[in-house]
Amino acid sequence: MNLIDRYVAEVGKHLLLVKGRKDIENELRSTLEDMLEERAQKAGEPADEAMQMELLKEYGAPGRVAETYNPNPYLIGPRIFPFFMFILKIVVAAVTLGLTIATGIQIMSASPMTAVDLLSTIGKGLLNIVSACIAAFGNLALVFALIERYAPASEFKMDEEKEWDPAALKKEPEPDDVKIWEPMLAIVFTFIALSIFNFNPQLIGIYYLDGNKWHVLPLLSEAFFRWLPLMNIAWVAEIVLNGMLLRSGKWTTSTRLVSIATKLFQMVILGLLIAGPSILALTPDSLQAAGVNDLEALNILETMADKGLDIILGLAIFGSLVEIIKSIYKMVTQK
Structure with missing residues (x-):
């Protein structure tokens, strides 16, 4: 298992989602591999472990990356x-x-x-x-x-948050x-x-x-x-x-x-x-x-x-x- 696979697996551990976790992992792996390939082409040399480490360090800690995929990080969010x-x-x-x-x-x-x-x-x-x-x-x-x-x-708004229309008076x-x-x-x-x-x-x-x-x-x-x-x-x-x-x-x-x-x-x-x-x-x-x-x-x-x-x-x-x-x-x- 290379560093990208380990990184993706670590991100998966932090995901709160059960449904769709595999899709997110596959998407993340594909994105990282494309970015790594692009860097290797620019450098004019094959991708190695050092290049992987540099990419993953720039991408961020697995826990922080997982937070971007979690739609409900709050128990009760600001909308309600x-x-x-x-x-x-x-x-x-x-x-x-x-x-x-x-x-x-x-x-x-x-x-x-x-x-x-x-x-x-x-x-x-x-x-x-x-x-x-x-x-x-x-x-x-x-x-x-x-x-x-x-x-x-969209359905969960207090009255003051909803757009008011004067036509409603009629x-x-x-x-x-x-x-x-x-x-x-x-x-x-x-x-x-x-x-x-x-x-x-x-x-x-x-x-x-x-x-x-x-x-x-x-x-x-x-x-x-x-x-x-x-x-x-x-x-x-x-x-x-x-x-x-x-x-x-x-x-x-x-x-x-x-x-x-x-x-x-x-x-x-x-x-x-x-x-x-x-x-x-x-x-x-x-x-x-x-x-x-x-x-x-x-x-x-x-x-x-x-x-x-x-x-x-x-x-x-x-x-x-x-x-x-x-x-x-x-x-x-x-x-």
Whole structure:
């Protein structure tokens, strides 16, 4: 193996690309060999090792050469970093607000509290906020890292970067236009749901007053939390979809396809919730602990709660199906 082959192999080691690496190596080898042949002709002597070393030294270190072939040297590049910061601020504010309210509810439900218990609850609440914000940052960074690599650069511009045309003032609102507050609110409430269900699930329950003290009757069973990872994926997909809508400002074919895929996934999850064990923790035993002692009434209440939940989940599936049909119809009629 001559020096050029070794040099090309070393450049290949530094390439982040897997697909197209061989093509780049072949192109680089051909370029170097042509340059070496040209130098040899000018010098009027055959190419030797010294001439190869001189050429490679001028061409540069393998690592630096490889950087010129790597299209995405950044985790989150400058083209979408402003948008990343915009969404991150919304998400952090939403998570902080949601968990602050959750901590306040926890303090109110546990009152009266000693000073030590109060400080302990506040401290745990602050830790939950920090950990939830870190988790949200990590998830959002992962999403935007994928967008950095797969979203076309021309489509990812903030409003101030886009060329403005006064003729736009005469145009009537497009039916596919998205009001900016809609995806923003969706992102905020989705992250609130993520933070509460994953970090403070104990707050989801039925609150009742026993004497002078508030108690919480857990509403969700262990069966619900088995499906929580899938629900997290669905929520993250919703965040991605609303981020795309916030970016584009209107419904496009790509956003409709993402919406259809997300709705289908949500329908699968809802079907699993209906078909599997009850996700409600409202059992006769738990209701008896809350002070309801009529056994027949307890059984009727449990059955009604399960049936009612199945109806609600079924309606959610129907709603998702309607949204899918609407998206498909609009994609077909717009072509």
